[in-house]
Amino acid sequence: MKKSYLATVACGLVFLIFCAACRNTPAGGKQRLSVVASLFPVYDFARQIARDRADVTLLLPPGTEPHSFDPRPADIITLTHADLFFYTNIYMEPWVQKILAGITSARLLAVDTSTGIRLMEAGGQDPEDEDPGHGHDHGGKDPHIWLDPLNAIRMVENIRDGLIRKDPSNREFYTRNAEEYVHQLQGLDSRFTAGLADCRKKVFVSGGHFTFGYLARRYGLTYVSAYGISPNSEPTPGSLASISRTLKDQGLRYIFYEELLSPRTAETIAKETDAKLLKLNGAHNITKEDFEKGTTFLSLMERNLANLRTGLECR
Numbered sequence: 001m002k003k004s005y006l007a008t009v010a011c012g013l014v015f016l017i018f019c020a021a022c023r024n025t026p027a028g029g030k031q032r033l034s035v036v037a038s039l040f041p042v043y044d045f046a047r048q049i050a051r052d053r054a055d056v057t058l059l060l061p062p063g064t065e066p067h068s069f070d071p072r073p074a075d076i077i078t079l080t081h082a083d084l085f086f087y088t089n090i091y092m093e094p095w096v097q098k099i100l101a102g103i104t105s106a107r108l109l110a111v112d113t114s115t116g117i118r119l120m121e122a123g124g125q126d127p128e129d130e131d132p133g134h135g136h137d138h139g140g141k142d143p144h145i146w147l148d149p150l151n152a153i154r155m156v157e158n159i160r161d162g163l164i165r166k167d168p169s170n171r172e173f174y175t176r177n178a179e180e181y182v183h184q185l186q187g188l189d190s191r192f193t194a195g196l197a198d199c200r201k202k203v204f205v206s207g208g209h210f211t212f213g214y215l216a217r218r219y220g221l222t223y224v225s226a227y228g229i230s231p232n233s234e235p236t237p238g239s240l241a242s243i244s245r246t247l248k249d250q251g252l253r254y255i256f257y258e259e260l261l262s263p264r265t266a267e268t269i270a271k272e273t274d275a276k277l278l279k280l281n282g283a284h285n286i287t288k289e290d291f292e293k294g295t296t297f298l299s300l301m302e303r304n305l306a307n308l309r310t311g312l313e314c315r
Helices: 001-024 040-053 075-082 096-101 151-165 168-195 211-216 239-251 264-273 289-295 297-311
Strands: 033-037 054-058 084-087 110-114 203-207 222-225 254-258 278-279
Touching: 001 222, 001 264, 033 040, 033 168, 040 054, 040 084, 040 151, 040 168, 084 168, 110 151, 151 168, 151 211, 168 297, 203 239, 211 222, 239 264, 254 264, 264 278, 278 297
Parallel strands: 033 054, 033 084, 084 110, 203 222, 203 254, 254 278
Antiparallel strands: none
């Protein structure tokens, strides 16, 4: 009886160990890749492509405003033990080059997901436009590339390629998942194009920093923000007056504010102009509540489309 009991316990322990191993091992039997992503869009894209072949970690804590983020010592240790690090671009994460220079791990593959994307100048100027100096008051390039779904597709392709480089045996798996997600991004782009095609207004105003330039360019909109690329800057009295004039001259009834940033500036302008507030999510990061609910990049963008349609008085 005693031997039978011990055998049962032993079998149970073996089963638990086996289950624990299964949680860390994909269907093919190989250990999952350790993947670190800098911002939420990169994190969500990597999850959609890697699925059960990788453990994907978001370096930026949910609820944290990303522009002032600096990696902690614990984050550097996480990167040291990772297989892959996906980041947006050196303009969005200026700390990347310094951090990577100090990491000697031969296993870590760092991937700039903006590779192949032409970045606009800060302030919305395309680098091929006639006046190359426009927009430099905002300092360098506009890093918010993911808000144009076509750029997001290129980012997905770069993530796919990084996963394949690190794990070539699962090439078909990553390729198939990337194709499926690209199809979803193409659908998102089509919904934005159709949803914003028949609007009474073609101008939208934000009381935040210059985030939505790529989105505006993609869908033929004019975008005005209270201040430049850095959310830590303060709008001048002149810029506030200019924003108020734009709202009145264009007959705009709504002003947008950003997630994870104080809506104080937008509220001030709204009081001056009798405008109503609407939220636009730059999708740099999400709240802790949204993160725990499994909110995705696509769902954030659908919220944006709904609010843009309201603010632009679309039919």
